[in-house]
Amino acid sequence: MENLSLQDLPPAGGPNHVQPALGGPPQLPPQMFTTAAQLLDLTDKKLLLVLRDGRKLIGVLRSWDQFANLVLQETIERIFVEDVYADIVRGIYLVRGENVLLLGEIDLDKDEYVPEPFRKVSAEEAHALKIKQTQDRKEPDKIRAKKLQELGFEAEHSGEILF
C-alpha cells in the first residue's frame, strides 16, 4: 500500500502501528496510481484512441470506469494509408477497456496538424486503399505464420493485429 509510511521500529521492537501519510517519506497521493487518477485528467478532453486492432479514433472522452472502458463523443475514425489519410464520422463510441492500446491527449494548438507527406482524401478512397493494403499484406503473413507453425512457433500476437 503506497500510503504506508516507513517508520523506525520503537526500540522495544513491539508491534508497530503504521501511520499512513504523516511523517514518512515524501508520499505521492495513493490516488495518483490508480487508473481512475490517470483518466481523470483526460476527462472532457479531445483524445486520440488507438485500439488493439489498429483503429485510430479521435473524440472527446466523456466517461470511463475502473476498467478503462471509455465513452467517446463526437468521434471520428482516422485512417492512415500510405501517404494519405481520411476521417470518417462515427459519433458516440463506447470502447471496452481491454481493446485500448493507448490514449493520447491531443494538443489543441496542434489539433489539425498531420505531418508531411500525408494528405487528406475522401473516406472511400482511403478505405479502398486500406483494403488493398491489408490484402497485400495478408498473403506473406500467412505464409510466414504457416512456416513458423511448422517449426512449432506461434506468431507473437496471433489473434490481434497490432499497428
Next chain:
Amino acid sequence: MRVNLIRPILIPFPLGIPGFFKTLVDHEVTVELKNDISIKGILKSVDQFLNIKLDDIQVVEELKYPHLSSVKNVFIRGSVVRYVHLPSAAVDTALLEDATRREAASQASKPR
C-alpha cells in the same frame, strides 16, 4: 570512464512492481509497445495494472505513426507494453535486488 553506464537497463515488464515505477515518476523513460512503437516521455504515473501515463511524448519514428504527432501526453494500457527503458542512473540495483528478495521471501512464507 565506462561508456556502458549510459546504457539503459531493460527490464522485462512482469518484474516491475508498481512501487518500483513510482520512484521513476518525472524521469524520462521510453516505453516500447508490443506493436513496436517506441514512445519516449516523462513518466507521470503508473497504476496497479502497470498502465502508464507519459507526458511530453516523442515518438521515435514519427512518420510511421503520424496519428501521434498532435498528441502531447498518452495513457498506455499496461497489457500492451513490451519493455520500459529506464535511465540506469535512477535505479538502485542493489536495493532493487533486496526488494525482490524480500518479496520472494514474503511470498514463500505465505503461499496462497
Next chain:
Amino acid sequence: MSFFGFDSSRGHPAHGPGFGTAPDAFASISQHRGTGQVDDDEGIDFDDTYDGLGDQLEEADDDFNDDTFGGGESKNEPVGKDFDFFGSTSKVTGAINEEAVRYNRQQPPPKTTVAHSSPPKQDSKPYRTGYEAYKNPSYIPELQVDPGLWGTGPAKPANDYGFQQSQQGEYGSGPSQQRSSGAAPKIMMSLEEVEAAMRAQAKKPTPISEPQQQTQAPPQFSIPQMQQQLPAITRDTHQQVTTPYSHAMAPQNMNAQHPAAPPDFGSGQIRIQQRPSQQPSHHKHRSSQILQNEPPTRANSTPQIAPNLQATAPQQILQRGQNMPHQAPDAQESPRPRQILQNPNRHSAQFGPRTDGAPPSAQIQQRGPVAVPNGTNPTPVIYHPSQIMNLPEEERRLYLEEEAKRAKRNHKIFLLSKGNGLMTPQDKNFITRIQLQQLMTATGNVNEPDPDASLSEDFYYQVYNQIENRPRQNPQQPLSNFAQTYLFRTGGRQGGMGRRYRGGDSHMQRMEQQVQRAVEAAKAKPKNKQLVIEGSLGKISFSNAKTPKPLLNIRRHDSSDFASRSSGKKPQVALSTTDRKAILKNIEAVYSTLMKMEDHDRRQPPPPTNESDTLSIQAAAEWQQTWKDLNEKLWTDLKVNEPIMPESASLHPFIAFLSYPKGKKAIPRIFNHIDENQRLTILTLVLIHLDIIDVVRLAQPQPHGSQPSLMAREQVDLFLQTVMPSLFSYVTEAPLVVVIGMLGLATERLNMSAVARTRVGLEMLTMVLSRAAIIRAVEAPEDEIWNQWLAVYNSFFDTIEPLLGEIFPASVNAGQDQYVWQFLAATGSGANPEQQQRLVLAVKDRVMETLQQSKTLPPEMASQRRGNVNLFMQAIGLDVDLLDG
C-alpha cells in the same frame, strides 16, 4: 441589481412602491413571456416555475411606466436615445433614500422564504444520475459537495438557510441586502457609461429591455457559482424567476450537445450567440463590461434587436439555454474539469474530489486567479483595446498572435466543453474509491502487525524515497534504519552516476592518504646520502650500463615460469554449470541471512538501564543470542572455512562467491556483521588466492598491449569499490604481526608475477606495505618483531624486484598508473638504501618517460603526473625537482 448605477447596497426595496418597483415589474413581464415560451416548447409548466411573487407586487403606481420605459405596444416603435436617466434620477436621490429607509422599517422579511425551496426542487429531477446515494455526506465524507446544488440532501440546505437567516437578522436589511451581495461586485459601469454606450450603438434597443438584460446578466454569468450554489441568496422576484428557469434549461442543453441535437438548436445560431461568452472564464464576461470593448454584450442585445417580440422569446431561451450548460455543469457539477480545460498548462495533479471538498467561497477565490492569467495570457496585461495600440510593434504582433492562438484554442475548448460534466465528481470519486479498495485488498491490511511484512510490499519505493529524496518533507523524522542500511552501505551518495564511482573514489583517497603517511614516515628516516649526493651533483645517472641485461634475463625466465606454474599448479578456473548454480544459491543464502541480520540490528533493544531490570536484561541477552546464531549461519553460508586445497581442480567456494558481482557487493554488508577474527579470515583467504581470484586472473595484461575484456575491467572496478574498502578498513587497524603474516603468505604462496601485473594485486600489496611503514613510525615496534618484518620484506623485495619492469600498465600516455607509483612508494618507504637504489634502477625509464610526457600536458594533468612520480621519489628520499635541474 444595479443597472442604473445605484449603490444597491444602500438597501433599495425590491417590492417597495415607487421607483424601486420599476425593474421588478418589467422583469416579471419578461419572465412571463419567457417562461410561457418555455412552457410551449419544452414542456415546463409555467405554474411550476412561477413563484407567485409577481402577484405580490403593487401594481398601483406604474401607470406611467410606459411613458418612462416605453412598454407594451410602443415596443414596435423606434425609441429615441435622448433619455437621461442619470440626470433625472439624481434629482430624486434623496426621496429614494428616504423611501428605502421607510420600506426597510415596514417590510416583514419572511415572505420570500416560500420561494427558496422551489427552484432547487425544480432542477433536481433532470439531474438524477442514479448515484444519489453517495451524495449523502456519510457516504463520501471527503466530497462535501454542497447538496444545495442538487436541490436534495435536506441536511445541508437547512444549514445554509440557517446561515442566510442569521445573516438577515444581522444586517436587518432584508432581501435587497442579500441581492446586493451577489450583484454589488459587478457594478462596473456607471449609468452615464451605460447610456453613452447605448447611444453609441447603431441599433435602437428599447431602453426597457436593455437595462433589464444588464441586470440579469451580471448575476447570472459573472458569478454563477454564487448563484447556483447558494440558491437561497437569490431573493428578488427577478432572480427567483430566473434561477429555476435557467436551471430547468440546463439539462435540455445537455441534450443539445448530443450529436443528435434537435434541428432548432442550429449550430450557426448557437455559435453566434455564444461567441461573446465563449470565453470560458466568467471573469472575462465581467471584463467585457470593464473594457467596453465589445458592444455591450452582444449576445444580450440580440433579442432586443429583433422587432418582433414573439420571435425574441425563443431566442432568449436559446441564448440563455446555451449559456447555461457550460455554466451549469461547471458550477454545479464539476468546477474542476473546466478549469483544467481552460488552462492548457494545468497541473496534472489537480484532483477532482479535493476541489470539490472546498467550500464554495474557496472555489470562487480559486477561480479568480486561474482565470485572470489565462484571459490575458503571456505578454503584457491588456485591459483595454486601446492599450494594444500603444504597444511597440513587435510586442503588439506577438500579443495579437498570442491572442489569436488563445482565442482559437479557447473556441475549441468551448466547443468541447459543451458536453462537460457528464461524469460528475461523484462518479469519478466513486471509481477512484473502487480502485483504492482493490489496491487495499490486493496488498493486504494497512495496519498489519508486522511493519516489516507490510513494508516488503513496497520496499523499494519506500526505502528509495528515503534515500534519494532529500530534503525530506518532514526533517524531524529521522532517516529510517532501512534507509540508513542502504545509505551507509555505499558510503553516502547523491543519486545517479556519481554513486557508482564514489566508493571507488573514496577508497582511492584513503589509499593515497595511507601511502602518503607511509612516505612521510619514510622521510623521517635518515636520508639515503648516496642518492642525495648523486642527485645534488647533477642528474642521477639513470642511463648507466650497470645492470640492464640481468633484468631482462630474469624477466624472461620468470615469464616462462609463470606460464608453467599457472598451467601446472592452478587449473581450477572454469566453473561447471552445477557449480555455478550452487554458488549462486550460496550467494542468495548469504543475502537472506544478511537481511535477517540487518532486520535484527534494527530490533536491538536498548541497553538495560539498571541491573534490576531483568526483563530488559533478558531481552538483551536473547537479542545477543539470536545475533550469534545468525552470525554463525552467515559464516556457514559464506563457506569460508571450507578446506583450502591448492591442488584441487575446483575453486574455493568463497573465492567462487567473490567471482560474482553479487558476491562482491555483499562484502561491505558482511563486514558489518562479523567480528575481527572473521574479517581476518576473509582477508587471509582473499590474500592466499590473490593470484587466481578473477580480478587478478582475468585482468592480466594482454599481449600486444590490448586491454583486458570489458567484463574483466568492470569486475576489477567493482572489486575496488566493494571488497577493497572493507579489507582496507581492516588492514588500517591491523597489528604488525598480522601485517608480517600477510606479506609472508603473499611472498611464499602467490604467483607474484601474476599478482604484480594487476591493479588489485598491487593495491593489496601497497595496503600491507604502507601499513607496516606507518606502524613503524607511529608505534615504534620492538626490534625483535621489526626484524621479523625486515626478513619478510627482504624476501618480498627479492621476489618483486625482477618484476618491476612489468608492473606498469600499457602506455605511459594513458596516465592510469597512479596505483603503481603508490605501490613503488610503499615499497620504497620500507626499503634500505641498497634496495632503494635497485628500485630506482628498475623504474628509472618509466620515471623519465612520465616526466617527459607530463611536460606536453596541460598544467593540471602535468602536475598530477609529476605528483604521482614524486610520491615514489619522496619515499626514497628524492624529489622530481632534482631531475629537472
